[in-house]
Amino acid sequence: MRRWLLLPPFLWLLLLVAAPVAILAVIAVSEGSAGVPPFRPPLSLAEGWQGTLEPLRLLLADVFYLDAFLRSLLVAFATAALCLALAYPMALGIAASPARWQMPLAALVLLPFWTGFLPRLGAWIGLLRDGGWVNRLLQGAGLTAGPLPLLYTDAAMLVGMVHAYLPFAVLPLATVLLRRDRAVEEAAADLGATPWVVFRSVTLPLSLPGALAAFLLVFIPAAGEFVIPELLGPPEAMLVGRALWVEFFQNRDWPLAAALALALLLVLILPICLFQRLEDAGEARGSGPS
Amino acid sequence: MRRLGLALGLAFLWLPILLLVGYAFSADRIPFQWGGLSLRWFRALAANGRMLEAAWLSLRIAAGAATLAVLLGGLAGWALARFGRFRFRALFGVLAGAPLVLPEVVTGLSLLLLFVVLQGAAEAAFGWAPGRGAATVLLAHATLGLAYVAVVVQARLAGLDPALEEAAADLGAGPFTVFRTVTLPLIAPALAAGWLLAFTLSLDDVVVASFVSGPAGTTLPMLVFSQLRMGLTPEINALAAMVLGLAALLVGAAALILGRNGRVGDSAG
Numbered sequence: 001m002r003r004w005l006l007l008p009p010f011l012w013l014l015l016l017v018a019a020p021v022a023i024l025a026v027i028a029v030s031e032g033s034a035g036v037p038p039f040r041p042p043l044s045l046a047e048g049w050q051g052t053l054e055p056l057r058l059l060l061a062d063v064f065y066l067d068a069f070l071r072s073l074l075v076a077f078a079t080a081a082l083c084l085a086l087a088y089p090m091a092l093g094i095a096a097s098p099a100r101w102q103m104p105l106a107a108l109v110l111l112p113f114w115t116g117f118l119p120r121l122g123a124w125i126g127l128l129r130d131g132g133w134v135n136r137l138l139q140g141a142g143l144t145a146g147p148l149p150l151l152y153t154d155a156a157m158l159v160g161m162v163h164a165y166l167p168f169a170v171l172p173l174a175t176v177l178l179r180r181d182r183a184v185e186e187a188a189a190d191l192g193a194t195p196w197v198v199f200r201s202v203t204l205p206l207s208l209p210g211a212l213a214a215f216l217l218v219f220i221p222a223a224g225e226f227v228i229p230e231l232l233g234p235p236e237a238m239l240v241g242r243a244l245w246v247e248f249f250q251n252r253d254w255p256l257a258a259a260l261a262l263a264l265l266l267v268l269i270l271p272i273c274l275f276q277r278l279e280d281a282g283e284a285r286g287s288g289p290s
Numbered sequence: 291m292r293r294l295g296l297a298l299g300l301a302f303l304w305l306p307i308l309l310l311v312g313y314a315f316s317a318d319r320i321p322f323q324w325g326g327l328s329l330r331w332f333r334a335l336a337a338n339g340r341m342l343e344a345a346w347l348s349l350r351i352a353a354g355a356a357t358l359a360v361l362l363g364g365l366a367g368w369a370l371a372r373f374g375r376f377r378f379r380a381l382f383g384v385l386a387g388a389p390l391v392l393p394e395v396v397t398g399l400s401l402l403l404l405f406v407v408l409q410g411a412a413e414a415a416f417g418w419a420p421g422r423g424a425a426t427v428l429l430a431h432a433t434l435g436l437a438y439v440a441v442v443v444q445a446r447l448a449g450l451d452p453a454l455e456e457a458a459a460d461l462g463a464g465p466f467t468v469f470r471t472v473t474l475p476l477i478a479p480a481l482a483a484g485w486l487l488a489f490t491l492s493l494d495d496v497v498v499a500s501f502v503s504g505p506a507g508t509t510l511p512m513l514v515f516s517q518l519r520m521g522l523t524p525e526i527n528a529l530a531a532m533v534l535g536l537a538a539l540l541v542g543a544a545a546l547i548l549g550r551n552g553r554v555g556d557s558a559g
Contacts, residue, residue: 009366013385016433020400089295119530123306126322224393261396
């Protein structure tokens with residue numbers, strides 16, 4: 001009887017998640033056209049196979065796209081690594097604080113994420129531009145004579161990315177650290193281990209699934225990020241998200257944009273599967289990284 | 291040492307936001323430059339018709355999408371946690387989790403292509419098709435929200451003993467009564483938290499909305515993004531200060547709900 005209740009969400013997901021990805025794959029082998037929409041269906045009843053592998057070939061042949069992919073992966077890796085480095089001490093701090101402070105501290109980490117990320121990027125634009133706070137501080141301290149070009153650089157982009165994604169990294173880490181069994185650490189300390197040895201040989205290994213989940217939770221969306229590089233990064237730095245946006249909105253090359261999306265999905269399929277396995281393992285144990 | 295790490299991290303997160311809120315009350319025309327205390331930019335915001343219109347549209351889309359997401363995602367999370375093995379369970383689980391892990395540009399582009407194909411089909415069948423705009427954004431955001439609600443509800447149910455529901459059934463309650471009197475009250479906090487999460491996600495989304503929207507569907511984030519591309523204005527600071535105030539209220543409400551019934555991380559997604 002209640003099986004029928006499964007139908008609405010299942011049909012919804014088939015129509016709005018499965019079908020779109022399938023259509024993406026079809027458009028990626030279509031020929032572009034000047035019409036509306038700007039592609040020709042690759043398979044028609046009258047003419048048979050009309051598709052082309054040209055968009056996919058172009059992706060592999062043009063070093064521009066390969067470059068964009070490598071750059072995106074590098075930026076995503078750097079963002080995730082920086083987030084993890086900042087988030088780990090924060091999560092430890094939350095887990096080590098008294099129980100009644102844990103919820104408000106977690107809320108303090110979450111609240112910026114709910115502030116709206118565009119205004120936060122706006123704040124970074126205001127802080128990093130030539131007459132902005134950072135440059136005024138540097139000049140006031142006599143460290144630099146004139147304003148440094150800080151905005152529209154890779155560094156500005158990374159700062160913006162880390163600022164946007166940091167809450168995503170703190171929460172899974174705080175969750176594993178809060179749920180860990182303190183008795184193991186106490187036992188190690190009773191047996192004569194110094195605090196550093198306890199941390200390195202007990203706390204750190206116990207928190208690894210959470211750390212990996214935190215890394216992937218940042219890495220996966222960061223690899224396809226569009227808005228932050230567009231607003232803070234150097235204009236010439238082409239990342240996959242931007243390349244896709246430009247092909248779609250400016251060049252109106254839908255097949256190529258679809259091919260880029262498909263390629264991004266293919267590149268990320270391994271981290272995505274790894275992340276879902278971690279989640280499932282966590283649920284099975286009842287102490288998931290999420 | 292641990293306190294220091296937490297303090298530094300929170301300072302990094304909060305300093306730009308606090309500066310932004312402070313300078314929202316500055317009279318100067320250049321953002322982040324102090325020109326005396328003033329509510330000038332809040333008044334400018336209140337008189338900005340385009341901004342108000344976009345904000346109203348965004349609020350309606352977010353409320354509609356969050357409500358749809360709670361209905362569908364609640365069912366999905368319940369099924370994943372309580373229905374045991376059923377046919378295509380693995381596929382169902384992957385589809386329900388996919389919007390959480392797909393990059394925004396992929397979600398946006400693929401949903402737009404779906405809407406274009408559906409429009410083409412409707413055109414061929416009826417000679418007329420509805421245009422893209424607020425409705426397509428709502429459908430896209432409901433799909434994103436569904437995935438988040440499903441995760442939160444599933445996590446909540448996984449932490450609850452099925453014996454509660456079984457006991458009610460043993461005492462003669464029908465499946466609907468069990469759901470209404472036992473399951474629903476137990477997952478209500480997760481549903482509320484999921485609604486808030488879906489609501490804020492929708493209010494924050496630029497990329498997916500930019501792909502699937504049409505000429506008549508400019509949401510607030512789309513408008514703010516196009517303004518930021520041209521340059522920062524103090525009005526955006528004033529807007530951010532107001533959004534932060536609202537978000538603080540919502541998070542306070544969510545913390546109260548979760549604080550009574552759950553632990554940290556239950557709503558982390």
